Amino acid sequence: MISPGALGQQKHSSSRDGSQLVESSRPCPYWNQRTQELAPYTPGEQPRDRKYIKLNTNESPYPPSPRVLEALRAAATGDLRLYPDPTCLELRTVIAKRYGLPGPDWVFIGNGSDEILAFAFGALFPSRTEEGSTEILFPDITYSFYPVYADLWDISYRTPAVDDQFAIDVEDYFVNAGGVILPNPNAPTGRALSKKALLSIAASQRNQHRVFILDEAYVDFGAESCVPALTDHDNLLVVHTLSKSRSLAGLRVGYALGHPDLIEGLRRIKDSFNSYTLDRLALAGAAAAIEDSAYYEDMARRIIATREKTVQGLTELGFEIIPSSANFIFVRHPARRGPELFQALRNRGILVRHWNKGRIFDYLRITIGTDEEMAS
Numbered sequence: 001m002i003s004p005g006a007l008g009q010q011k012h013s014s015s016r017d018g019s020q021l022v023e024s025s026r027p028c029p030y031w032n033q034r035t036q037e038l039a040p041y042t043p044g045e046q047p048r049d050r051k052y053i054k055l056n057t058n059e060s061p062y063p064p065s066p067r068v069l070e071a072l073r074a075a076a077t078g079d080l081r082l083y084p085d086p087t088c089l090e091l092r093t094v095i096a097k098r099y100g101l102p103g104p105d106w107v108f109i110g111n112g113s114d115e116i117l118a119f120a121f122g123a124l125f126p127s128r129t130e131e132g133s134t135e136i137l138f139p140d141i142t143y144s145f146y147p148v149y150a151d152l153w154d155i156s157y158r159t160p161a162v163d164d165q166f167a168i169d170v171e172d173y174f175v176n177a178g179g180v181i182l183p184n185p186n187a188p189t190g191r192a193l194s195k196k197a198l199l200s201i202a203a204s205q206r207n208q209h210r211v212f213i214l215d216e217a218y219v220d221f222g223a224e225s226c227v228p229a230l231t232d233h234d235n236l237l238v239v240h241t242l243s244k245s246r247s248l249a250g251l252r253v254g255y256a257l258g259h260p261d262l263i264e265g266l267r268r269i270k271d272s273f274n275s276y277t278l279d280r281l282a283l284a285g286a287a288a289a290i291e292d293s294a295y296y297e298d299m300a301r302r303i304i305a306t307r308e309k310t311v312q313g314l315t316e317l318g319f320e321i322i323p324s325s326a327n328f329i330f331v332r333h334p335a336r337r338g339p340e341l342f343q344a345l346r347n348r349g350i351l352v353r354h355w356n357k358g359r360i361f362d363y364l365r366i367t368i369g370t371d372e373e374m375a376s
């Protein structure tokens with residue numbers, strides 16, 4: 001008898017960004033059709049083989065606020081035997097207050113903002129089988145998790161092309177669609193749109209009773225936030241993460257802000273999956289992070305200053321750099337191919353992100369580290 005293990009034979013292969021992954025060469029006979037057809041997202045590598053200067057996953061080079069660590073220690077008690085609050089009410093109240101929103105019913109908490117995005121696709125975008133469904137829209141160069149979520153939920157999509165400097169033309173999003181999702185600043189380019197431009201997309205989609213999901217993962221590094229416009233735009237959902245500007249990628253917390261009806265949609269999906277997506281430690285640490293704005297504003301200022309210095313240094317070395325409002329830059333060198341640069345840096349112990357994709361093949365995305373890291 002052939003064992004199922006032998007059927008689902010594994011081979012080692014190099015992933016698109018150069019990391020070593022174990023990929024299945026053949027579907028396992030026990031997988032259903034959906035699982036066989038999935039094309040999962042590949043996160044940036046987290047290698048353990050040697051010490052690297054990690055500039056590949058947009059984490060903060062600075063530690064979380066000391067108050068966060070204190071809150072985590074204080075939460076590590078015998079109470080961990082009890083389930084956490086499934087509604088995350090305290091944290092939602094802290095966040096609503098921080099952003100001047102009418103109340104906690106304008107806030108949803110997720111286990112990382114990726115989880116929220118996954119729920120939002122399922123809750124707010126029409127699936128292919130729905131009557132009157134149309135394609136959702138996102139740029140051709142953007143966060144590569146969006147097509148993965150769309151496929152997972154069976155949502156069809158179209159990807160308007162950004163221009164040769166990676167700028168988004170907002171008019172591409174004024175058309176009939178199933179809804180729109182964008183990061184601002186965009187990833188992996190770092191380019192930002194103005195609040196006015198973004199709100200024009202929200203207004204256009206609202207006329208068709210469609211939702212605009214705005215992923216503000218990097219907004220604290222120099223872009224204009226649309227959060228102050230939420231109370232005037234009931235079809236706008238803004239998603240934030242504690243993973244980048246709040247130095248808490250290891251805690252897994254994100255939040256979405258928007259009209260209570262949108263928030264209720266997310267809750268319905270979440271409570272059909274898992275009542276307790278946030279643990280007690282994460283809830284305590286996240287509240288402390290939201291409350292210590294001063295610390296994080298200071299860290300963001302440092303990262304922006306390092307970014308400007310890095311841009312200047314790399315420009316002098318002949319690199320072309322897309323204008324960035326994020327904690328990373330998107331660069332190419334006219335005389336070097338992308339993989340060549342990627343490998344040369346890797347050999348020197350520096351990890352950056354490269355995609356084996358047509359339009360961006362010669363570009364590298366470089367996360368802004370500390371001044372010392374960027375100097376090496």
Ligand SMILES: *Cc1c(COP(=O)(O)O)cnc(C)c1O
Pocket residue numbers: 058111112113114115143183187215217240241242243249253254
């Ligand atoms: C990093 C990132 C996220 C996800 O962050 P989480 O760690 O899941 O909170 C979401 N959107 C974009 C564009 C990102 O770059």
